[in-house]
Amino acid sequence: MTDLVLDPANARTHDDQNLAAISASLVRFDQVEPLVVQRSNGRVIGGNGRLVAMRQLGWTECDIVELDVDDLTATSLGIALNRSAELAAWDESVLAKLLDELRTSDALDGVGFDSKQIDELLAGLDEGNDDVDDPGPQEPLEDPVTESGDIWILGEHRLLCGDSTSATDVERLFAGAKPGLMISDPPYGVRYQPAWRNAAGLSDEGKTTVVTNDDRVDWTAAWRLFPGDVCYIWHAGVHAASVAEQLIDVSFEIRAQLIWRKPRFAISRGHYHWGHEPCWYAVRAGKSASWIGDRKQSTIWDIDPDRELKVEHATPKPLECMLRPMRNHSHEEVYDPFLGSGTTLIAAEQAGRRCLAMEIEPRFCDAAVLRWQQATGKEARTESGKTLAGVVSC
Incomplete structure (x- = not known):
């Protein structure tokens, strides 16, 4: 030398x-x-x-x-x-995720980036869409336009009317994509019976109806088909242990149980009325959470309902329940295997993320599409060219 x-x-x-x-x-x-x-x-x-x-x-x-x-x-x-x-030039999205994975594995030495720089890169990915004005959940149509097997294209998002426990359906929905974050509010397994609430006048305006598969607790088959590493799964408190076991069985580690504390409890027929709903936050064993949130967040989420709901879907969540996880993780593609009223879809639109969603009920697919169209002013269409032109919610 x-x-x-x-x-x-x-x-x-x-x-x-x-x-x-x-x-x-x-x-x-x-x-x-x-x-x-x-x-x-x-x-x-x-x-x-x-x-x-x-x-x-x-x-x-x-x-x-x-x-x-x-x-x-x-x-x-x-x-x-x-x-x-x-x-x-750097693809900052890819770079940020790679660096975060290296940081999680304590392998940053010699790479040239420190933790502060990584946090800045990850924070820069969270660019939301301020033009989205969520109208809230829409009432399903009496005669659904959506048919089983339809795939709706909603801007960059995809919604399949299908079964999230079917590998074939999930593969069709993803079309080669590999979403890294799953946020979902599946049927609870609590056998929600709205008839007595409607008769007693305890529902908001309009009627609520039975949610398909609400007598089912075990959704391991759906969790197993998720290819990503981070999930947020809302669930009924009485089935918390079962849901945790399901996630652990498919290689997730429970990081925290989050609690949505409602401003008021819901009247029920139980001895205690439920004033909260829990959510498991889990990360695949040995994988990075790709966390970009701050370090000041609590497991207790005090979130007001978005509005007085007048919809048929029995258990819609406030938008913030789905939006907050997206803001806390850098994944650009989000999967919801049980879309329901479409809250995760709207949250993804607001957060600037791509939503890949599954919903088995044609009428709730219609409702989610209507909600997205009203929120964005854009028109969705199926892969076969079908639209909801001329259709308004009931």
Whole structure:
């Protein structure tokens, strides 16, 4: 290395921060690229910063590639090597996620980014859509337009009227995509019976009806088909243990149980009236949560209902219940295997994320599409070209 000469014509500067990053990379990875050297005089054409860092580290030997070129060509090549690298651009979304995974695995040494820079990158991904004005859940149509098997295209979002426990349906919905975040409010398994509430006048205006599959508790088959690493699953408190076991069975680790504390409890026939709803926050074992939220958040979520609901769907959540997880994680694609009234879809639109959603009930697919159209002023259509043109909610 004593025969190597720093390029006097090198226009690139290397400050202390840059040299420290190069040194850290050399310490961790060793030398993985040879220096480019002009054979006739030992002039370093490519790798001057690395040469300085190597000398500071006390190295006496390094790998080089020698070129038989004249001085003019050496100068031109030196500029070209630096300029071509400079013209490349980061895909910040991909970079942020990769760095966050490395941070989670304690593998950031020598990469050149610190935790503060990663947090800034991740925060920059959360660009919402301020033009979305959610009208709230819509009442389903008496005669649904949607048919089982229809795929709705709603801007960049996709909604399949199908079965989230069917691998074939999930594959059709994803169409090659791999959503990293799942947020869902599945049928609870509480056998919700609205008839007595309607008769007693305890429902809001309009009627509520039985939710399909509300007598089912085990949705392991649906969770297993999710390819991502982070999930938020709302559930009934009486079935919390079962839902946790289902998630653990498909390789998730429970990180927290979140509680939506309602401003008032719902009248029921039980001895205690439910004033909250729980949600499991879980991350796949050994994987990153891709967290971009701050560190001041509580497991208790005090969220007011969006509005006085006048819809048929029995258990719609406030938009914030679905929006908050999207703001806290960097995943660009969100999966909801039980879309219901469409809250996750609208939250994704607001958060600037892409929603891939499944809903087995044609009438609730219609309601979700109507809600999205009213929120965005855009028109959705199925892959076959069907629309809801001329249709208004009941």
